[in-house]
Amino acid sequence: MAIIVEQLSKRFRLAHERSLNLKGALLSLLRGRAGYQELWALRDVDLRVAPGETVAVVGSNGSGKSTLLSLIAGILRPTAGRVQSRGRVFALFELGAGFHPELSGRDNVYLNGSLLGLSRREIAAKLPAIAEFAELEQFIDSPVKSYSTGMYMRLGFAIAAQVDPDILLIDEALAVGDEHFQAKCYRTIADCQHRGKTIVVVSHDDEAIRRVASRVIWLERGQVWADGPVEPTLQRYLEFAAREDRA
């Protein structure tokens, strides 16, 4: 298995506004009241993703999709249960997350690459490919703040594409950009699929899901409501979502 999720639960403590300063924190401590509310984002989730699968996670807003992805990426720690993944995980939650506007494209590639666990030598070796993929060869030494939105996104995606992870986690990242960019993203994903990479994608775009996914997991209120082949599972979710919309 590429990803094993067992009995996974995640509780968030949402701080009341007043407890964000020392005075508030001390007051709630004195009154013996918790300065926060509890929220279970995920409850007893079990999942197995085989190597080479492309799984789409669907569900209403606040159903725990992004939390699940963050847990698989190792950014959050489970409250209960466990998450296990095999190989290098790359989380693409926002194109160009961590780019600094004042730094050049090149510097940002180095910074981002090292955050993803690449050594300087590996990054140097991949840099020409990244610049080419992003179509930014001439601008790689200009500060990122001078880039257009498209250039910015292309560079962010290029890093993901060239890092060559074993497991790729994508959160809505493909919902942006023009057709040219989208086409490029789809080509990259198809290429990853050919090479047997595991992909988990969170999306609200059912066309995109039909196009890339081999399986759909429907998450609702922090629990798995359905898990199966794309078309029937997606249909059930879409009908549910339509009913919710009318209600």
Added chain:
Amino acid sequence: MSELGELWRAREVVYNLARRDLKVRYKNSVLGFFWSFLNPVLQIMVFWFLINYGLNVDTENYRVQLFACFIPWMFFSQSLQDGSQAVIKNLSLVKKVYFHRQALPLSSLASNFVHFVLALLVLGAVYIYLAIRVHMGLTWAHVPVAALGLIVQIIFCYGLMLITCSLSVFYEDILFLLAAVLNLWFFLSPVLYPVAMVSQRLRGVLADVYMLNPMVAPLIAYRSIIPPNPLMEGFWAYFAFAAGVAVATLLVGQWVFRRFEWLFPERA
């Protein structure tokens, strides 16, 4: 030990984050890196002016001693202030990418260390000038002592940074509190004055309380490089105490940071 291993693996992240801090800090200023030199020089000139016209303790040696203490102090205070914001300023990154979280405070220590080294070069230049002009000597035997002092200072500072950067994510008061504390701390530490001046004035318990400050021993060591400044009686006892406090602070800092690091990405 496993912590050290993880930090070693995160060295590229630390390097790149520190490089980013250094590049960004002066990106839009004409004088750029010169501010690293200019800042301490300007501050020192203010103090020299005060000393010349106020304190009447003016000797060339005294001025260089002041420099030798003030530059490490700036390093301490700047690292602490920058470091306390190391996590909160990078929260968007923390929420989207997993990397070894201690790379954040460590990179802020590293970028401030670079500034410190640059300022030391200024100190060196001033010293060479004075060595030629007024034949000022140097107590070479005390250079390793000062180096040990610097190590104690860095360990202590990093421990405090781990604590303040963890707490700052949840309590915004930390930055203001820190600024006030550092201001007071500056005057309670032998930067502007030699520690001998304190032992002349404070007696008994107060003098002992004064020596509890772990920054005192490193500052005595820095000052002792420029003669005439023998290490005070009982220096090594104070030094051992400061080293003990520094290591304890580092351990507490590690403990606090580990307790909080998983809560960083959950901060709204």
